[in-house]
Amino acid sequence: xxxxxxxxxxxxxxxxxxxxxxxxxxxxxxxxxxxxxxxxxxxxxxxxxxxxxxxxxxxxxxxxxxxxxxxxxxxxxxxxxxxxxxxxxxxxxxxxxxxxxxxxxxxxxxxxxxxxxxxxxxxxxxxxxxxxxxxxxxxxxxxxxxxxxxxxxxxxxxxxxxxxxxxxxxxxxxxxxxxxxxxxxxxxxxxxxxxxxxxxxxxxxxxxxxxxxxxxxxxxxxxxxxxxxxxxxxxxxxxxxxxxxxxxxxxxxxxxxxxxxxxxxxxxxxxxxxxxxxxxxxxxxxxxxxxxxxxxxxxxxxxxxxxxxxxxxxxxxxxxxxxxxxxxxxxxxxxxxxxxxxxxxxxxxxxxxxxxxxxxxxxxxxxxxxxxxxxxxxxxxxxxxxxxxxxxxxxxxxxx
Amino acid sequence: xxxxxxxxxxxxxxxxxxxxxxxxxxxxxxxxxxxxxxxxxxxxxxxxxxxxxxxxxxxxxxxxxxxxxxxxxxxxxxxxxxxxxxxxxxxxxxxxxxxxxxxxxxxxxxxxxxxxxxxxxxxxxxxxxxxxxxxxxxxxxxxxxxxxxxxxxxxxxxxxxxxxxxxxxxxxxxxxxxxxxxxxxxxxxxxxxxxxxxxxxxxxxxxxxxxxxxxxxxxxxxxxxxxxxxxxxxxxxxxxxxxxxxxxxxxxxxxxxxxxxxxxxxxxxxxxxx
Numbered sequence: 001x002x003x004x005x006x007x008x009x010x011x012x013x014x015x016x017x018x019x020x021x022x023x024x025x026x027x028x029x030x031x032x033x034x035x036x037x038x039x040x041x042x043x044x045x046x047x048x049x050x051x052x053x054x055x056x057x058x059x060x061x062x063x064x065x066x067x068x069x070x071x072x073x074x075x076x077x078x079x080x081x082x083x084x085x086x087x088x089x090x091x092x093x094x095x096x097x098x099x100x101x102x103x104x105x106x107x108x109x110x111x112x113x114x115x116x117x118x119x120x121x122x123x124x125x126x127x128x129x130x131x132x133x134x135x136x137x138x139x140x141x142x143x144x145x146x147x148x149x150x151x152x153x154x155x156x157x158x159x160x161x162x163x164x165x166x167x168x169x170x171x172x173x174x175x176x177x178x179x180x181x182x183x184x185x186x187x188x189x190x191x192x193x194x195x196x197x198x199x200x201x202x203x204x205x206x207x208x209x210x211x212x213x214x215x216x217x218x219x220x221x222x223x224x225x226x227x228x229x230x231x232x233x234x235x236x237x238x239x240x241x242x243x244x245x246x247x248x249x250x251x252x253x254x255x256x257x258x259x260x261x262x263x264x265x266x267x268x269x270x271x272x273x274x275x276x277x278x279x280x281x282x283x284x285x286x287x288x289x290x291x292x293x294x295x296x297x298x299x300x301x302x303x304x305x306x307x308x309x310x311x312x313x314x315x316x317x318x319x320x321x322x323x324x325x326x327x328x329x330x331x332x333x334x335x336x337x338x339x340x341x342x343x344x345x346x347x348x349x350x351x352x353x354x355x356x357x358x359x360x361x362x363x364x365x366x367x368x369x370x371x372x373x374x375x376x377x378x379x380x381x382x383x384x385x386x387x388x389x390x391x392x393x394x395x396x397x398x399x400x
Numbered sequence: 401x402x403x404x405x406x407x408x409x410x411x412x413x414x415x416x417x418x419x420x421x422x423x424x425x426x427x428x429x430x431x432x433x434x435x436x437x438x439x440x441x442x443x444x445x446x447x448x449x450x451x452x453x454x455x456x457x458x459x460x461x462x463x464x465x466x467x468x469x470x471x472x473x474x475x476x477x478x479x480x481x482x483x484x485x486x487x488x489x490x491x492x493x494x495x496x497x498x499x500x501x502x503x504x505x506x507x508x509x510x511x512x513x514x515x516x517x518x519x520x521x522x523x524x525x526x527x528x529x530x531x532x533x534x535x536x537x538x539x540x541x542x543x544x545x546x547x548x549x550x551x552x553x554x555x556x557x558x559x560x561x562x563x564x565x566x567x568x569x570x571x572x573x574x575x576x577x578x579x580x581x582x583x584x585x586x587x588x589x590x591x592x593x594x595x596x597x598x599x600x601x602x603x604x605x606x607x608x609x610x611x612x613x614x615x616x617x618x619x620x621x622x623x624x625x626x627x628x629x630x631x632x633x634x635x636x637x638x639x640x641x642x643x644x645x646x647x648x649x650x651x652x653x654x655x656x657x658x659x660x661x662x663x664x665x666x667x668x669x670x671x672x673x674x
Contacts, residue, residue, distance in 0.1 A: 014672065075505070075671045077668050077669070091504075094500065094504040097501055098501045098505065100423075107420075115507060117507070
């Protein structure tokens with residue numbers, strides 16, 4: 001295996017201007033352009049990316065991952081160190097960058113293709129495919145300013161993906177268009193991967209990184225914190241996040257308020273409040289409420305999602321056919337889980353109390369509780385939950 | 401040399417960017433492309449009324465063409481000036497209006513400046529073609545001078561490109577540049593023989609008690625010999641003065657080299673500052 005991108009001791013410095021004033025006045029009065037502080041967005045970053053691999057860059061906001069991607073794409077120049085790319089590189093940082101709103105879809109495909117480095121002949125060859133993939137056959141000759149934002153992005157994506165580079169850089173743009181289009185995009189990436197292209201992804205969608213990437217690097221304040229197999233790096237990132245981040249106890253709240261959520265807590269098997277459980281443990285989510293006036297047929301619901309936003313489950317009392325006729329005063333609702341099948345990670349619980357039609361919330365609180373799951377039984381590394389299945393490996397008796 | 405390799409195969413991108421500028425320019429206006437002729441015509445009309453009718457500026461007689469027309473004299477100088485002026489003000493903005501491209505895609509950024517100048521060069525060529533047709537009707541046999549005209553156009557283009565390659569990145573770092581450009585352009589307009597002939601500039605003058613050879617100083621401005629070259633081939637129908645041509649060529653090459661060097665220096669942090 002040869003190296004597709006070799007990054008050696010790359011550092012990148014930004015200037016943070018105290019007053020963003022590009023006026024000559026400042027230059028003359030102070031004898032220089034403007035006062036600024038230097039800030040290292042990347043510090044001594046070194047690693048290699050194998051040809052044909054799919055590589056993820058993860059980290060908190062401001063960790064330098066997008067800066068690194070832009071340095072690879074040659075949009076930004078590193079202040080120190082070097083980045084060597086083998087083969088043709090294409091960066092999908094913004095779809096439809098350079099589209100001219102007054103020009104037609106057809107004209108923009110040629111323009112955008114040329115910007116991304118295609119020759120006229122190549123674009124002509126791929127034109128039908130590009131338009132078909134974007135699903136815009138009927139709108140080819142309308143100006144793109146009349147396109148919906150979805151159409152615009154689809155066209156941008158379709159041109160970009162047809163550039164057919166050796167190395168493809170992607171920044172947070174996998175979620176484009178409707179489910180069907182996303183499906184086709186995913187297929188396209190798999191095709192590229194199978195054809196031995198190197199793909200580098202920056203994303204907050206940790207699922208994508210975990211499932212799609214072979215390797216990943218975790219950046220922290222511009223330095224490489226971990227590099228290795230994608231699943232391991234994602235796990236380490238999730239571990240780190242729950243130490244660093246503070247839970248917003250009074251998360252966003254909405255609703256008409258006749259009945260309100262007072263407190264949300266997680267109880268372990270012994271009934272003690274906790275924020276840490278193991279896979280396989282018993283646990284209870286307790287929602288304490290207070291109704292200031294009689295409320296008819298309320299529905300209690302909760303949603304559990306991993307912190308990257310991947311929804312796990314959303315049970316409610318109406319689906320379970322437990323709806324009291326009327327509620328008044330204080331009380332609590334328990335959602336008892338005999339065996340927690342969540343796999344290690346950090347999860348958020350959102351809660352809501354609705355009217356019977358589940359259209360009007362009385363009270364809804366997003367991310368009211370955050371808790372961590374640690375390895376337990378059953379042990380499983382990949383996924384969000386375990387189905388607690390069992391394996392059987394049977395060898396057929398050799399037929400003679 | 402790696403820089404040169406980067407440009408190879410980029411001519412198609414350049415053509416596309418020029419086409420984008422040209423196609424986008426008059427979209428949504430009712431008169432569309434006629435604007436590219438109405439604009440200079442209106443300017444010519446205004447200057448003609450003011451300088452020929454009010455101020456009674458006498459155009460020189462073309463030698464050897466024998467043509468004597470203020471409008472033709474004016475247009476032969478005005479069109480090259482407008483190409484320079486529009487390029488300078490337009491290219492100063494060329495990187496800023498394309499900020500989303502500079503920040504999100506990599507390609508040699510010079511191309512944005514070159515294409516802005518290229519699109520204006522197209523308009524300039526069309527205007528000159530119309531001018532040539534009119535001159536033919538007036539009995540000036542310009543056709544034989546077209547090869548020479550192309551040389552002069554090429555020299556002006558190099559000059560304009562060089563200036564634009566300095567102004568465009570500079571304006572990203574210092575947004576005041578474009579305002580200075582507008583003032584500089586007014587100064588250039590009146591300090592070149594566009595609306596008046598060169599002979600109206602006094603040979604010597606006494607400014608603040610100092611005697612200076614005003615016309616010699618005046619002629620240091622490369623726009624002066626440049627306009628003279630355009631007038632020579634279009635209005636007078638003669639070979640441009642060799643000294644003028646040489647002086648313009650030195651400026652053109654000098655500015656182009658300087659512009660390329662400056663752009664290379666300022667290119668590094670364009671994506672951050674734009």
